[in-house]
Amino acid sequence: MALLEVENLQTHFRTPGGINRAVDGVSFHVNEGETLAIVGESGCGKSVTSMSLMRLIPEPPGRIAGSIRFAGRDLLKLSDREMRAIRGNDISMIFQEPMTSLNPVLTVGRQIRETLMIHQGLDKQAAEAHAVEMLTLVGIPEPKRRVGEYPHQLSGGMRQRVMIAVALACNPKLLIADEPTTALDVTIQAQILKLMLDLKRRVGAAIILITHDLGVVAEIAERVMVMYAGRKVEEAPVAELFRSPRHPYTQGLLGAVPKLGSSLAGTATRLAEIPGQVPDLRKPITGCVFAGRCALATDLCRQYAPGLEEKGPRHIAACHYAAKGAIAA
Amino acid sequence: MSVPLLQVNDLKKHFPINKGLFGRQTEFVYAVDGVSFEIARGETLSLVGESGCGKSTVGRAILRLFEITSGQVILDGQRIDDAAPGTMRQMRRRVQVVFQDPFSSLNPRMRVRDILAEPIRNFGLAKSAEDLEVRVTSLMDTVRLPREALNRRPHEFSGGQRQRIGIARALAAEPELIVCDEAVSALDVSVKAQIVNLLQDLQREFGLALLFISHDLAIVEHMTHRVAVMYLGKIVELAPRREIFAAPRHPYTKALLSAVPLPEPGAQRNPIILKGDVPSPINPPKGCRFHTRCPFVFDRCRTEEPTLRATGPEQWVACHLEEAAPAVSG
Numbered sequence: 001m002a003l004l005e006v007e008n009l010q011t012h013f014r015t016p017g018g019i020n021r022a023v024d025g026v027s028f029h030v031n032e033g034e035t036l037a038i039v040g041e042s043g044c045g046k047s048v049t050s051m052s053l054m055r056l057i058p059e060p061p062g063r064i065a066g067s068i069r070f071a072g073r074d075l076l077k078l079s080d081r082e083m084r085a086i087r088g089n090d091i092s093m094i095f096q097e098p099m100t101s102l103n104p105v106l107t108v109g110r111q112i113r114e115t116l117m118i119h120q121g122l123d124k125q126a127a128e129a130h131a132v133e134m135l136t137l138v139g140i141p142e143p144k145r146r147v148g149e150y151p152h153q154l155s156g157g158m159r160q161r162v163m164i165a166v167a168l169a170c171n172p173k174l175l176i177a178d179e180p181t182t183a184l185d186v187t188i189q190a191q192i193l194k195l196m197l198d199l200k201r202r203v204g205a206a207i208i209l210i211t212h213d214l215g216v217v218a219e220i221a222e223r224v225m226v227m228y229a230g231r232k233v234e235e236a237p238v239a240e241l242f243r244s245p246r247h248p249y250t251q252g253l254l255g256a257v258p259k260l261g262s263s264l265a266g267t268a269t270r271l272a273e274i275p276g277q278v279p280d281l282r283k284p285i286t287g288c289v290f291a292g293r294c295a296l297a298t299d300l301c302r303q304y305a306p307g308l309e310e311k312g313p314r315h316i317a318a319c320h321y322a323a324k325g326a327i328a329a
Numbered sequence: 330m331s332v333p334l335l336q337v338n339d340l341k342k343h344f345p346i347n348k349g350l351f352g353r354q355t356e357f358v359y360a361v362d363g364v365s366f367e368i369a370r371g372e373t374l375s376l377v378g379e380s381g382c383g384k385s386t387v388g389r390a391i392l393r394l395f396e397i398t399s400g401q402v403i404l405d406g407q408r409i410d411d412a413a414p415g416t417m418r419q420m421r422r423r424v425q426v427v428f429q430d431p432f433s434s435l436n437p438r439m440r441v442r443d444i445l446a447e448p449i450r451n452f453g454l455a456k457s458a459e460d461l462e463v464r465v466t467s468l469m470d471t472v473r474l475p476r477e478a479l480n481r482r483p484h485e486f487s488g489g490q491r492q493r494i495g496i497a498r499a500l501a502a503e504p505e506l507i508v509c510d511e512a513v514s515a516l517d518v519s520v521k522a523q524i525v526n527l528l529q530d531l532q533r534e535f536g537l538a539l540l541f542i543s544h545d546l547a548i549v550e551h552m553t554h555r556v557a558v559m560y561l562g563k564i565v566e567l568a569p570r571r572e573i574f575a576a577p578r579h580p581y582t583k584a585l586l587s588a589v590p591l592p593e594p595g596a597q598r599n600p601i602i603l604k605g606d607v608p609s610p611i612n613p614p615k616g617c618r619f620h621t622r623c624p625f626v627f628d629r630c631r632t633e634e635p636t637l638r639a640t641g642p643e644q645w646v647a648c649h650l651e652e653a654a655p656a657v658s659g
Binding site for chain 2: 041042155156158185188189191193212213214215216217218219221238239242253255257258259260262264271272273275
């Protein structure tokens with residue numbers, strides 16, 4: 001059953017240069033216990049999508065339209081008070097930069113306790129005990145001492161573990177992780193990814209993973225949604241997407257990443273470039289959003305925006321030329 | 330091999346930090362603590378490692394953006410770490426740099442034309458005003474930017490285009506070596522591919538040597554001829570690309586490579602997950618600096634520091650497990 005159903009999400013911002021259509025008509029769903037990855041490059045709207053789900057977009061200048069149904073309720077119709085009861089409790093979030101998302105003047109123990117006391121109505125002692133338990137769960141050594149420490153006393157990897165502890169303290173049904181390992185070194189990234197996989201198995205929360213790193217996607221996602229210029233251009237189960245990407249943008253993205261070990265296999269070639277750059281979202285776009293950079297684009301693409309069509313089992317893409325089954329490029 | 334373009338001998342850079350009420354108790358950050366390597370003409374050497382391993386400090390020491398603590402930096406047979414300002418000026422032309430962040434490394438008040446003309450004027454490379462104009466426009470062609478962009482300022486460009494301007498500025502001085510300090514790390518995937526391809530083309534065209542400083546191992550493998558892996562201010566392994574990626578010897582290199590997530594769902598992987606964090610470079614561990622996180626640690630590692638030993642032609646490893654090999658001096 002779908003835990004989260006997003007329909008025709010539109011998040012627009014009023015700017016001096018016109019209305020920025022950061023997210024423009026995106027629909028998707030997340031099943032219970034499932035991991036969905038949202039991938040795309042800077043400015044594709046992936047982070048704005050996640051902020052919209054949490055209703056963390058300042059309005060004005062922002063404006064969210066469409067519907068976001070979580071466990072049967074439309075989050076966009078809730079009062080601020082009702083929304084506060086959901087944030088951190090049913091849906092929680094991990095951000096990219098653990099230094100700026102933890103409060104520097106409060107101990108980490110207090111930051112974990114806070115969510116527990118507000119949402120679960122625990123008293124201070126019980127919350128403190130649970131905080132120590134959470135730190136143990138996320139693999140922080142000496143948790144009893146660490147609960148009394150401040151964020152600056154911890155390393156980057158430790159802080160991200162604390163963020164995960166805060167996010168999971170109330171057993172959320174949905175965890176939104178926005179570039180959770182991007183700021184971390186590769187050996188620390190490996191630790192955090194392993195932790196997220198372990199916790200997912202134990203806690204059973206659904207995860208929306210926002211990232212630009214296709215390696216991380218392959219590692220932990222079950223289903224992938226590719227965004228470009230505020231739209232969803234392709235969606236498929238992870239193995240299917242990497243095996244037979246249908247949208248020219250997805251194909252370009254996969255071709256632009258060198259694979260570790262390719263120099264040994266003798267498969268190292270010149271990296272595929274996607275020429276040009278992302279269109280200005282403040283100007284209305286007619287036709288396909290990717291037409292300006294696409295090698296296959298024709299007049300049809302420049303005039304009519306392609307709809308999302310089924311191209312394979314549970315595989316959809318928005319392209320006039322991405323043939324069903326067979327591959328165009 | 331003839332004289333290498335660049336030789337770095339036992340380079341050390343310790344940054345003092347003042348503590349105590351009047352700043353009298355001085356401690357040091359041992360950012361780079363005895364690093365030696367060479368770069369041949371037209372070669373790419375990559376420095377890899379995690380944050381705080383000292384790889385950027387090595388790059389900056391070569392550019393002489395600060396004075397080094399000890400050691401030697403030799404460019405084309407001539408020491409530049411202690412060169413007098415007059416000599417240094419001519420040497421600076423031969424070593425240029427491309428920084429990570431194209432947003433903060435270009436002066437927002439200057440037009441692209443002036444950004445590119447400055448090094449040409451500074452080093453007296455143009456014979457006349459016409460020559461200067463010819464050089465500036467051909468630089469734009471070289472980095473594949475439209476000529477009419479010369480009159481615009483940096484804020485009018487995207488990140489990838491700015492990085493092209495940064496590369497054009499480096500090329501303006503007609504260097505022999507370019508230090509690329511995380512030059513493609515801040516860019517999006519598709520733009521990153523454009524810049525990587527550009528750098529490879531330019532290297533071939535001008536016979537440039539590159540010191541490619543990066544934490545992105547897949548890009549490094551794609552770009553490089555040789556790799557030096559750094560950990561806490563030391564080189565732990567130095568080898569040609571093939572040896573590093575096919576048969577890494579040092580436990581840290583192995584862990585680093587195995588930790589990179591592959592863009593292949595369901596790929597068979599057994600990542601070596603290192604425990605804990607990198608220790609502080611203020612108080613580096615005694616003995617082998619990696620012993621606190623090494624899965625193969627034994628008593629000797631805790632007390633005795635391993636030296637870089639040759640384990641094959643052109644391959645050096647600093648690990649007691651590679652004992653069988655004879656030590657290399659220096």
